[in-house]
Amino acid sequence: MPQTRTLLIGMLTVAAAASSFAAxxxxxxxxxxxxNIIAWAGYIERGQTVKAYDWTTGFEQATGCKVNVKTAAxxxxxxxxxxxxxxxxxxxxxDASGRLIAAKLVQEVNIGLVPSYKxxxxxxxxxxxxxxxxxxxxxxxxxxxxxxxxxxxxFKTPPTxxxxxxNEQALPDGKSNRGRVQAxxxxxxxxxxxxxxxxxxxxxxxxxxYELNEKQYAAVLALLRxxxxxxxxxxxxxxxxxxxxxxxxxxxxxxxxxxxxxxxGEKKPIASVVPKEGATGWxxxxxxxxxxxxxxxxxxxxxxxLSDALQAPLAEWFGTVPVTPAACKAxxxxxxxxxxxxxxxxxDQIKFWKTPQAKCTTQGTCVPYGRxxxxxxxxxxxx
Numbered sequence: 001m002p003q004t005r006t007l008l009i010g011m012l013t014v015a016a017a018a019s020s021f022a023a024x025x026x027x028x029x030x031x032x033x034x035x036n037i038i039a040w041a042g043y044i045e046r047g048q049t050v051k052a053y054d055w056t057t058g059f060e061q062a063t064g065c066k067v068n069v070k071t072a073a074x075x076x077x078x079x080x081x082x083x084x085x086x087x088x089x090x091x092x093x094x095d096a097s098g099r100l101i102a103a104k105l106v107q108e109v110n111i112g113l114v115p116s117y118k119x120x121x122x123x124x125x126x127x128x129x130x131x132x133x134x135x136x137x138x139x140x141x142x143x144x145x146x147x148x149x150x151x152x153x154x155f156k157t158p159p160t161x162x163x164x165x166x167n168e169q170a171l172p173d174g175k176s177n178r179g180r181v182q183a184x185x186x187x188x189x190x191x192x193x194x195x196x197x198x199x200x201x202x203x204x205x206x207x208x209x210y211e212l213n214e215k216q217y218a219a220v221l222a223l224l225r226x227x228x229x230x231x232x233x234x235x236x237x238x239x240x241x242x243x244x245x246x247x248x249x250x251x252x253x254x255x256x257x258x259x260x261x262x263x264x265g266e267k268k269p270i271a272s273v274v275p276k277e278g279a280t281g282w283x284x285x286x287x288x289x290x291x292x293x294x295x296x297x298x299x300x301x302x303x304x305x306l307s308d309a310l311q312a313p314l315a316e317w318f319g320t321v322p323v324t325p326a327a328c329k330a331x332x333x334x335x336x337x338x339x340x341x342x343x344x345x346x347x348d349q350i351k352f353w354k355t356p357q358a359k360c361t362t363q364g365t366c367v368p369y370g371r372x373x374x375x376x377x378x379x380x381x382x383x
Contacts, residue, residue, distance in 0.1 A: 024110035028299045031065040035297040038081050038090040040284070041238045042258045042318050043141075044069045052333035053317045055310040063304075065297035073236045074186045075353070076373070082106070088292040089301065091141050093282040094129035095188045098355035099369075101137050106287040109136050113299050116306035119324045123347060129354055130285040138285035139302040142311075144320035145279040145343060145350050146184075146192065147272040149255035149263075151245065158273040162196045164252050166227050171251065178230050182244065182253035185236035185380065187372040188353055191280050192254060193220045193227070195351060199277045209280065209351050211360040217367045224379050234380050238262075245270065257319010257342060274343070281350035315339070321347060 037044060044067060047054030056067050070087065072078045075096035082090055082105045092100055100106045111117040117125070120140050130138040150159055154173045164171065165181040183189060194209035197220060204216050212220060232250055235241040238259050244250040245259075246268060255272065263270040286305060288298050304310060311327035314320065316338040322328060328339035343350075360366035 024108045025113065025295060025299070026110065028113050029296045031063045031297040031300055032294040033064060033297070034066045034068060035089065035294050035301055036068045036070070036087045037301070038070045038072050038078055038087050040091055041071050041073070043091050043284075043314070045314075045317060050317075050333075053313050055304075055313055058309065059301065059304045063297065063300045065294070065300060067301070073238075075188065076186065079103075079105075082289060085289070085291060087289055088294045088298045089286050089288060091284045092138070092287050093284050094127075094353040095282075095355050095369075097129045097138065097285055097287060098357075100287055101132060105290055106137050107290045107292070109138055109288055109302070111136050111139070114139055114302050114306070116303055116324070119306060119326060121323055121325055121347075124283060124323055127283060127285075127352075129283065129352070130287070138287035139305065140323040141284040141286050141305055142314060142318065142320040142323060143281065143283035143347065143350070143352070144257055144318070145274055145281040145346075146254045147257065147260065147279060147319075148275055149245070149253055149260050149270060149272045151251040152269040152271050154251045155271075158271065159252065159275065160273075161275050162192070162254075162277055163200070165230070165254065166193065166196055166223055168226075168230055177252065179232050180249055180251045181230050182233050182235045182241065182250055183224075183227060183231050184254055185234035187369065187376040188280075189254070190220055190224065190372050190376055191351065191353070191356075193223050195280055196277050197223060207362040208360070210354050210356045211362045211366045212356070213363055213366060217371075221375055221379065224376070228379055228382065258317070261317070261319050274346070274349075278349055278351065281352050283352045312338070315342060 044056055045053045046056040060066055075093050078090050078092055079096050079099055082100060124140045154171055164177060169177055171177050191209040194206055194212055197204055198206045204219055206216050233244060242259050242263055260272040286302055292298055306324055308327045308330035311322040311324050312330035312332045315322045316332035316334050316336050319342055321342050321344050332338055356369045356372055358365055358368040
């Protein structure tokens with residue numbers, strides 16, 4: 001997962017940009033023979049990691065659309081890759097989807113050509129991160145929280161607060177957390193610090209971790225600068241994070257269910273929790289590039305992604321929540337109760353990623369994403 005870079009995409013408002021897109025197709029024809037997808041690690045599996053987890057081979061056999069995957073590590077990287085072109089779909093999180101729409105990098109989706117769209121959780125069907133002026137710019141894929149992953153040898157009982165990664169303190173083993181925690185390499189992580197301060201410093205009056213006025217924003221940056229003294233690494237690669245927990249003495253960090261499940265699968269002393277302050281999270285959407293060459297295969301995939309054959313095993317594999325509630329009753333390869341385990345009932349409590357904008361709903365004016373990007377890069381660089 002490459003380093004976060006400053007992006008200038010998103011200067012237009014989403015609503016204004018969304019008015020000038022070409023009309024979506026009216027029918028799905030024969031597949032073009034291939035499909036190029038930008039995806040998070042672990043999102044497109046074909047049984048090469050673990051044989052039982054394969055939701056791609058059957059699709060290829062049924063449609064003749066060979067799936068090619070480009071793994072990306074951050075939302076900024078996804079936006080950059082979409083800007084470069086050559087891809088058909090991207091599994092974009094909410095902090096990228098608004099920018100993709102504003103920059104005219106994705107096209108409106110005709111959900112009438114995705115018959116299973118009606119089966120999507122009603123909480124996600126018209127979500128603001130992919131729906132603008134009543135038009136849909138993608139099909140929901142999966143969602144989940146940014147959990148607090150921890151070492152169970154150090155924490156005999158689960159940590160109850162995000163303070164273990166934000167404030168210097170002695171951990172249950174009597175040692176300091178300095179140099180033993182990680183932070184996410186992405187400007188959207190500013191929202192994690194803001195979420196923590198919503199509880200830790202209620203006098204700041206933060207109502208939405210993505211909508212911060214200048215005073216609130218300054219307090220959040222101050223916390224992140226103090227956190228810098230504790231951080232062993234700003235992680236942006238799932239494999240690197242897992243290796244750090246196994247080999248570098250890291251004992252606590254924000255993470256995803258994918259890494260938690262992978263380390264548990266290796267019999268490592270790892271568990272995760274959503275602390276008392278709650279959690280940020282991601283609701284990912286398959287979005288179609290404005291200049292996609294394999295549109296028919298893309299529409300076939302968007303229908304396939306809503307099937308139990310993808311939603312159930314992916315949710316179990318990645319530690320996510322299916323976007324189709326019916327998938328909760330389907331059997332996944334591991335036989336787990338993945339919807340209960342991954343927080344289907346707590347979906348309303350997650351503060352999903354979205355692109356911070358100057359025009360906000362909780363107060364007059366907020367600090368936009370461009371500032372978040374520049375300031376977070378400076379913090380990671382020690383400035």
